[in-house]
Amino acid sequence: MTLSRAPDGEADGSDSAEDAPVGAPVETRPPLIIEATPLGVRAALKEMRARFGSAITADGTLGMAETVLAEVLNNIVEHAYARDRDGPIELRLAREGVWLQVDVRDYGLPMPGESLPDGRMPGPDVLADDVPEGGFGWFLIRAFARNLDYTRKANQNRLTFSVPLSEEP
Template identity: 65%
Template sequence: MTLLDPLRDGPDPAPGGGHACAGTEPITLAATPLGVREALAEMRRRFAPSSPGPDTLGMAETVLAEVLNNVVEHAYRRLGEGVIELRMERCGNRLCVDVRDHGDPMPDGILPGGALPPLDDTEDGPPEGGFGWFLIRAMARELSYTRENGQNRLCFVVPLAEA
C-alpha cells in the first residue's frame, strides 16, 4: 500500500457528480483481505486525529469496509488478484471517497439495490451475507458508479458523526 501525507479538510464535492477527492493522490492497495484491513487502518490514521470524537469515523469505516470487501470478493473473484486505488478526503463534516479497480464490472453495469436478504426461519439462523449493499446505501450519500476503459469507479460521501 502506498502511504501518503494526511489530507486536509477540503471543499464540498464538485458539482456535476464528481467528488472533491477525485484529484487526490491515490492509496494503492492489494485487492486482498489484508489490503482492506490496511486501508481501513490508514483511514483511521489520517482522519481520526481531526475528528471530534472516537465514534466519528464508525459509519465511514463500515461503508468503506463493505465497498472494499465487495471489490475483493466480487470484482476480482474471477481474476484472482489485482489492485484497488482509493482516494479519500475530508470535506467539512463528510468523508469523500473514490474507489477504482480493474476487476469485473457491476452486474448489468449498475449499482446493486439495497434490499435486505430474506430472513427465513431456518435451523441455521439468519444469513451471514447479503447485507453489504443495504448498509452501503443506508449510510452513504451521492453514490455513483461508472465503468470506463476497463476501470470501475465508485464514488460516495459518508457523513461523519458528531461526537
C-alpha cells in the same frame, strides 16, 4: 506490499476535472494503491483511521465510515477480483467540511448490470436458512453513505460516495 502511494505524475490520466463528479473535491495527494486482498483492505482502513480519526466529532461516525469502506473494499476483493483474479484498488480519500469523500477504482469484473445493487434486507417472512450468505453489505453501504455513484469506463470500475465525519448538517 499491501499499501503504496502512486508516484506524483503517474496517475492513470482519469483524474481530470471532467471525470470528477460535480462538487467533488480535488484530491491533492496521490491515491493509495492497495492489493485486492484482506490484508490490503486492513491497510486501507488503518490509513483512513490515521488520516481522519481526529476529524471525528460524533460517536459512531468513525465506525460508520470504516464499515462502509470495509464493505466496499471487501466486495471488490470477493466479487470484482473473484475467481483467483487479483489486482490493484486505487483509493482516494478527501475531507470536505464534515464529509469524507471516497473515490474507489479497480480493474476487476463490472457490477452485475453495470449498476449498484439495491441493498434490500430480506423480509421478516424469510426463514434464516433461506437467507443468502452475505448480502447485507449493500444494505449497510446504502444506509450510511450518501451520493453513491458507480461508473464503468475503459475496464475500470469507479465508485464514489460520501460518509459523514460528524453529525450530518
